[in-house]
Amino acid sequence: MVETMIEPIDKKTSDLRVSPAQHLHGDFLVAGVTGAFGVRVREEQFLTMVSLRVPVGSADRDRLAQILGAELPARCGEVATGHDVVVMWLSPDEYLVISQSVAGSTLASYLRAGVSEGAAAVVDLSANRTTLRLEGPSAQAVLEKGCPLDLHPRTFATGTAFATNIGRVPVLLWKVDTDSYRILPRASYADYLGRWLIDAMAEFKVLGSG
Amino acid sequence: MILISCPDCGARDETEFHYGGQAHVPYPEDPSTLSDEEWGRYLFYRENTKGIFAERWVHSSGCRKWFNVLRDTVTYRIAAVYRNGEPRPTLDGDSQ
Numbered sequence: 001m002v003e004t005m006i007e008p009i010d011k012k013t014s015d016l017r018v019s020p021a022q023h024l025h026g027d028f029l030v031a032g033v034t035g036a037f038g039v040r041v042r043e044e045q046f047l048t049m050v051s052l053r054v055p056v057g058s059a060d061r062d063r064l065a066q067i068l069g070a071e072l073p074a075r076c077g078e079v080a081t082g083h084d085v086v087v088m089w090l091s092p093d094e095y096l097v098i099s100q101s102v103a104g105s106t107l108a109s110y111l112r113a114g115v116s117e118g119a120a121a122v123v124d125l126s127a128n129r130t131t132l133r134l135e136g137p138s139a140q141a142v143l144e145k146g147c148p149l150d151l152h153p154r155t156f157a158t159g160t161a162f163a164t165n166i167g168r169v170p171v172l173l174w175k176v177d178t179d180s181y182r183i184l185p186r187a188s189y190a191d192y193l194g195r196w197l198i199d200a201m202a203e204f205k206v207l208g209s210g
Numbered sequence: 211m212i213l214i215s216c217p218d219c220g221a222r223d224e225t226e227f228h229y230g231g232q233a234h235v236p237y238p239e240d241p242s243t244l245s246d247e248e249w250g251r252y253l254f255y256r257e258n259t260k261g262i263f264a265e266r267w268v269h270s271s272g273c274r275k276w277f278n279v280l281r282d283t284v285t286y287r288i289a290a291v292y293r294n295g296e297p298r299p300t301l302d303g304d305s306q
Binding site: 149165 | 219220222223226271272273274275
C-alpha cells in the first residue's frame, strides 16, 4: 500500500495570491517623482469587482438599489457610492460593482438575491482587472500622452469614470480626486500598462530635477 | 480622425469605434427558401453610395453598443446619429 503524505499548508490562500502588477512594485517606487511636477503610481491590489447586467427598465433595479445602498448610475461616467461599494456605469445595462472590504463571493451572493432568475447576470470578476493608482500634479499630463479622452476638468469631473484606452490598452479610467486616478486594466495588460506609465513618467523626473 | 457621438456616451474619437457596414439590411424572413443567388445578395451585396450613407458603428472601447450613423462618404461629415431600431431620419435635401 502506498502511503500518501500531504504537506500541511501553513499559509492561507490570500497570502499566496500574486497581483498582476506585483513584479513592478519596486519599479513603481523608483519611478515616482516628487515636487511641483510630481507623479506617483502604485498598485491597489485585489479590489473586489462584480459585474452586474440588468436590462433597462427592469423591476430588479429598485431591489438592487436597496441592496447596494445607491441607485444604479443613470448615465455614462456616473459612479454611485453605496454601502461599502461603488457602482460604475459601463453601458445602459451593465455596471461594475467595486468594493475594498466585501469579498467577491459575498458581494455576488447579495446581488444575486436582488435579481430575478434568468433576467440578469451577476459575475464575480475580481480577478479580471487590477487597479493602478496614478496621482500627483503631473498625473493628467502622463495620461494625456496615450488617452483619447478629453481629460480637462471641464469635461472629466472628479468622481466620474469612463471606459477608454491608455497606450492602446482598454481600461476603465476613474478620477477619484483632483490629480488622482484609478486605472483599471485587464490583468494580462497590467505589465504592459505599468511599464508604459513608468516610461511616460520619466520625463517629469528630469523636469523636476532641472 | 472623425469625432463620433455615441448615443449613450457622447462624442469620442473614431479610434474607440468599429465599423459595421451598411445599416438597415434586414435578415431574410425565411433563409431556407432563398436561392443561392438571393442568399449571396443578402450576404455580400451592399450599396456603394457617394454622399449620405446609413451605416452601423459599435462603440467597442466604451459601452459596446451598436448604433446607426448617417455619414457623407465624400466629406466624412456626420449628419445624424440614431439608435438601433429607430427609423432612418430624413435630412433636408435628402433624396431618399
